[in-house]
Amino acid sequence: xxxxxxxxxxxxGEATGVAPDPAEIALAAExxxxxxxxxxxxxxxxFAARRGRRLAIMGPNGAGKSTLLKAALxxxxxxxxxxxxFGAPVSRRKALARAVAYVPQRAxxxxxxxxxxxxxALMGLHREIGWARAPRSRHRDAAMGYLAQLGMExxxxxxxxxxxxxxxxxxxxxxxxxxxxxxxxxxxxxAGVDAATERRIVDLLASLTAEGRTIIAVHHDLxxxxxxxxxxxxxxxxxxxxxxxxxxLSRDALGRAYGGRLADTQLDAxxx
Amino acid sequence: xDGAFWxxxxxxxxxxxxxxxxxxxxxxxxxxxGAGVVGVFALLRGxxxxxxxxxxxxxPGVAAAFLLVSAWGGDARxxxxxxxxGSVSAALGVLAVQWISARTRLGEDAAIGTVLxxxxxxxxxxxxxxxxLPLAGQAGVERLLIGSAAGMxxxxxxxxxxxxxxxxxxxxxxxxxxxxxxxxxxxxxxxGWPVRALDLxxxxxxxxxxxxxxxxxxxVLIIALAIAPPATARFWCDRARPMALISGGVGAVGCYVxxxxxxxxxxxxxxxxxxLCLAAVFALSLLLSPQRGIVAAxxxxxxxxxxxxxxxxxxxxxxxxxxFDARTVRILCAAGYLxxxxxxxxxxxxxxxxxxxxxxxxxLYRDLHPEEAFxxxxxxxxxxxxxxxxxxxxxxxxxxxQARRGGIGAA
Numbered sequence: 001x002x003x004x005x006x007x008x009x010x011x012x013g014e015a016t017g018v019a020p021d022p023a024e025i026a027l028a029a030e031x032x033x034x035x036x037x038x039x040x041x042x043x044x045x046x047f048a049a050r051r052g053r054r055l056a057i058m059g060p061n062g063a064g065k066s067t068l069l070k071a072a073l074x075x076x077x078x079x080x081x082x083x084x085x086f087g088a089p090v091s092r093r094k095a096l097a098r099a100v101a102y103v104p105q106r107a108x109x110x111x112x113x114x115x116x117x118x119x120x121a122l123m124g125l126h127r128e129i130g131w132a133r134a135p136r137s138r139h140r141d142a143a144m145g146y147l148a149q150l151g152m153e154x155x156x157x158x159x160x161x162x163x164x165x166x167x168x169x170x171x172x173x174x175x176x177x178x179x180x181x182x183x184x185x186x187x188x189x190x191a192g193v194d195a196a197t198e199r200r201i202v203d204l205l206a207s208l209t210a211e212g213r214t215i216i217a218v219h220h221d222l223x224x225x226x227x228x229x230x231x232x233x234x235x236x237x238x239x240x241x242x243x244x245x246x247x248x249l250s251r252d253a254l255g256r257a258y259g260g261r262l263a264d265t266q267l268d269a270x271x272x
Numbered sequence: 273x274d275g276a277f278w279x280x281x282x283x284x285x286x287x288x289x290x291x292x293x294x295x296x297x298x299x300x301x302x303x304x305x306g307a308g309v310v311g312v313f314a315l316l317r318g319x320x321x322x323x324x325x326x327x328x329x330x331x332p333g334v335a336a337a338f339l340l341v342s343a344w345g346g347d348a349r350x351x352x353x354x355x356x357x358g359s360v361s362a363a364l365g366v367l368a369v370q371w372i373s374a375r376t377r378l379g380e381d382a383a384i385g386t387v388l389x390x391x392x393x394x395x396x397x398x399x400x401x402x403x404x405l406p407l408a409g410q411a412g413v414e415r416l417l418i419g420s421a422a423g424m425x426x427x428x429x430x431x432x433x434x435x436x437x438x439x440x441x442x443x444x445x446x447x448x449x450x451x452x453x454x455x456x457x458x459x460x461x462x463x464g465w466p467v468r469a470l471d472l473x474x475x476x477x478x479x480x481x482x483x484x485x486x487x488x489x490x491x492v493l494i495i496a497l498a499i500a501p502p503a504t505a506r507f508w509c510d511r512a513r514p515m516a517l518i519s520g521g522v523g524a525v526g527c528y529v530x531x532x533x534x535x536x537x538x539x540x541x542x543x544x545x546x547x548l549c550l551a552a553v554f555a556l557s558l559l560l561s562p563q564r565g566i567v568a569a570x571x572x573x574x575x576x577x578x579x580x581x582x583x584x585x586x587x588x589x590x591x592x593x594x595x596f597d598a599r600t601v602r603i604l605c606a607a608g609y610l611x612x613x614x615x616x617x618x619x620x621x622x623x624x625x626x627x628x629x630x631x632x633x634x635x636l637y638r639d640l641h642p643e644e645a646f647x648x649x650x651x652x653x654x655x656x657x658x659x660x661x662x663x664x665x666x667x668x669x670x671x672x673x674q675a676r677r678g679g680i681g682a683a
Binding site for chain 1: 316377445446448449451452454455456458459461462463464506509510511512515643646647
């Protein structure tokens with residue numbers, strides 16, 4: 001074990017008093033390095049998302065938050081790093097795909113696309129529908145159910161180009177729910193959504209963790225982090241701190257991650 | 273264009289202009305349908321220009337195959353050899369584009385431009401060599417540049433129809449998958465899909481269209497068959513499957529009519545006529561589409577502007593304020609709300625009162641339900657009774673009356 005790994009192992013023990021069963025770590029990524037061009041965007045970073053808890057990946061702009069999430073899921077090439085699923089190394093991309101429902105950044109896609117809200121929700125049921133097959137009525141019913149969980153059932157036949165930002169995010173979430181995966185990984189789920197949608201998403205994430213599902217989200221808002229998440233990883237190219245959110249977002253850690261960029265009021269809000 | 277031409281055109285349209293013209297029309301229609309369907313997914317995936325790279329990259333392969341076949345003393349007009357050569361060099365072109373855009377920071381457009389022009393340059397150089405050699409069948413090579421449906425053989429028509437049919441079946445069957453990777457490739461990858469393989473399959477379908485279209489439309493113009501019908505279809509629908517069907521239909525009809533036109537006159541270049549037909553349908557759609565067309569957009573903007581002026585004008589009347597905007601005055605006069613001297617008519621006074629009441633209700637609605645009001649496209653632009661359910665409006669009126677009685681919330 002490298003010193004860094006020893007330290008991490010020590011942390012995982014601290015949190016519960018005993019070393020957690022590796023299978024209790026739903027998704028872990030360790031030693032992840034990603035470089036765009038010559039400069040590493042992420043250097044030996046990682047996280048461990050514990051089962052039934054909500055983990056926030058946090059840090060300043062350009063810290064590599066989304067990069068860490070995508071690299072952990074194998075969506076972008078990495079120079080180093082390993083992903084573990086319930087304690088076991090991930091050897092096949094398929095295993096990860098079954099276990100993790102990914103919610104990309106809303107702004108990453110062109111919403112002026114010829115698809116209805118129901119079409120997008122049905123993408124999440126593709127495994128049940130099968131390749132080159134048309135969805136059956138039970139798939140439609142299921143997709144409508146997931147849309148209803150987010151209050152979007154009335155919009156099922158709308159072209160997605162007509163949705164507001166909050167509605168787009170709800171459709172993305174319905175699509176992820178449709179995968180019925182034990183882990184849900186979200187990239188900036190609260191960016192540019194209205195307050196009602198934000199509330200709804202927060203409640204949904206809480207009820208999903210209550211069911212034993214694991215939430216991992218890239219999040220940048222320090223003021224809401226404590227209310228929305230249980231654990232955090234604070235990044236700035238490398239990991240600054242990680243653990244239960246009160247410890248990970250300590251004044252000292254925030255100071256190191258953000259330098260002098262945070263006003264005292266922001267620090268107060270973040271550290272509670 | 274005299275009467276004889278149109279008579280001939282009419283006969284060609286009805287497949288009565290003789291066996292040859294009928295073969296050409298049917299072959300072209302199949303080609304157009306295939307290109308239209310496959311093109312939809314290339315367009316949605318942002319790969320529209322890729323078909324240009326593919327078509328131009330066929331030239332060196334076609335020319336090289338011609339030289340090889342001639343050197344071995346084969347029948348230099350052997351079309352299959354040239355098409356195989358074209359496919360090989362076009363496939364190399366696709367791989368080169370993908371390799372460059374994956375390995376460098378150049379955008380895909382730069383990669384396409386570079387590969388397209390280099391491959392085409394090699395082809396042009398080989399063509400010059402061919403022209404200087406005493407070889408038979410040179411016309412066959414040149415035919416592939418600008419295409420000529422007139423010479424289409426029945427065997428070619430059959431090939432085109434079979435290949436185009438297979439391509440349509442594959443593309444329609446994979447509509448949901450192709451649409452998903454076009455809409456959100458990162459999500460598709462997170463589902464464990466082989467996104468690269470699907471992209472390559474799409475490129476292969478596009479390549480097949482280009483190759484079967486070379487003899488009819490020619491490699492310079494074939495790109496239009498894969499772009500114009502999908503771009504046209506996008507004006508008429510909001511979902512991928514109807515878009516594929518409309519695009520296939522537009523492609524089939526455009527190519528059929530274009531081929532019939534070119535078969536009716538002497539020396540009308542088939543490829544160019546077909547492309548002009550497709551361009552005409554595209555231009556009409558661009559103008560006339562009810563949702564996305566230019567005319568509709570202008571009208572919508574105009575109506576909105578008028579509505580805003582009417583609203584502002586009536587609110588000013590309700591507050592007994594002067595109106596300075598000439599357009600507002602004109603609209604109010606036209607509606608019979610203002611007299612020539614600028615004083616409100618009786619109807620104007622009533623409408624102003626109604627508008628002020630609507631506005632007060634809308635404002636109250638916004639204060640009570642900010643999220644819903646924000647999400648509503650028509651907030652405060654249409655009479656509240658037309659937008660919100662009657663019981664909700666009644667409740668708002670009640671609250672407004674209470675607020676006024678209590679002297680609070682006069683906002």
